[in-house]
Amino acid sequence: GRVGTTPARPTLNELLNLGVDGTSEDLLELSSSVLQAPHELRLHRPTSRSQHAKRAEQRSNGSETASDIASAALTKSLRPSEATMSDQEQVEEVIIVDQGDVEALREFASEHDVKTQEIPIFGIEPITTVTLVIIGSAVAVAVVQHWLEVRKGGQVIDLRTDIPGMYRNKGLLYGLVLILTKDGSFSVEVKEPKLMFGEVINSITSLLPNLIQGDAQSISQSIASAVGARAEVAYTAANPAA
Numbered sequence: 724g725r726v727g728t729t730p731a732r733p734t735l736n737e738l739l740n741l742g743v744d745g746t747s748e749d750l751l752e753l754s755s756s757v758l759q760a761p762h763e764l765r766l767h768r769p770t771s772r773s774q775h776a777k778r779a780e781q782r783s784n785g786s787e788t789a790s791d792i793a794s795a796a797l798t799k800s801l802r803p804s805e806a807t808m809s810d811q812e813q814v815e816e817v818i819i820v821d822q823g824d825v826e827a828l829r830e831f832a833s834e835h836d837v838k839t840q841e842i843p844i845f846g847i848e849p850i851t852t853v854t855l856v857i858i859g860s861a862v863a864v865a866v867v868q869h870w871l872e873v874r875k876g877g878q879v880i881d882l883r884t885d886i887p888g889m890y891r892n893k894g895l896l897y898g899l900v901l902i903l904t905k906d907g908s909f910s911v912e913v914k915e916p917k918l919m920f921g922e923v924i925n926s927i928t929s930l931l932p933n934l935i936q937g938d939a940q941s942i943s944q945s946i947a948s949a950v951g952a953r954a955e956v957a958y959t960a961a962n963p964a965a
Contacts, residue, residue: 811860816868817842818855824874825853831870835863869917873897878924882935889928900924900954902946906939907960909946919953926950 820828829839837859844854857864877895881888881903895901898916900923902909913923926949927934934942939958947956 811862813858814861814864815856815858816864818857818868818871819852820855820871822851822853824871825855827874828855828867828871832857832859832867835859835866837863837867872920877901878920879903880927880931882931885935887931887935900927902927902934902942904934904939904942905961907958909943910957910959911946911950911954912957913950913954915953923950923954 832839837857840856840858842854842856844850857867859867874893875891876893876897877891877899879888879890879892879895879901883903883905892901898913898920900911900913902911911923911927913920927946930945930949933945937945939960943956943958950956
């Protein structure tokens with residue numbers, strides 16, 4: 724019978740240099756061939772800062788091609804140690820903690836190999852908070868920061884006085900924003916608090932001048948427009964007899 728010849732596998736450079744002229748089918752065929760022979764993945768083309776900047780610009784204006792995406796993804800996959808090294812890199816963050824939460828935070832931080840150092844603060848008025856520096860791996864520090872955010876509870880925005888009051892309330896579920904007005908209250912429930920709680924709060928506080936002067940309907944419309952699909956908004960009218 725006829726002896727077939729096995730086509731030469733494309734090299735990694737062939738995949739990376741495919742360029743904008745390559746089609747998605749070309750990329751699929753090349754990437755499949757390369758990934759079937761992991762022992763051949765020895766070549767690495769470093770990415771310069773200008774290339775990173777170009778990719779960021781392409782992503783922002785929607786001009787990134789299929790070859791750009793595949794090339795960047797494959798190049799990144801060849802350097803798995805970078806993500807690990809970044810996660811384990813030692814970082815320092817300054818946080819402000821209520822005095823009543825300090826011991827619990829230190830205990831939680833210690834369980835995640837995060838060190839805490841207090842920054843002394845001196846003042847005449849009673850000090851109810853403690854400023855700490857937390858030191859550890861990027862992942863561990865982020866875990867501690869999120870734990871503290873959850874412990875603080877929800878956000879209250881009080882518009883019943885001329886000067887709005889803003890504070891966190893442990894009695895509210897983390898991810899919930901409660902807006903108090905003279906006519907009633909609005910509850911804003913963030914769908915993904917870990918990612919969007921701070922964003923939603925900032926979006927609402929940017930509306931404060933309008934919210935203070937508005938009625939229930941205009942406030943509801945303004946909040947719903949500001950938070951969009953990130954949260955659910957509900958209104959409860961005040962009890963006249965209260």
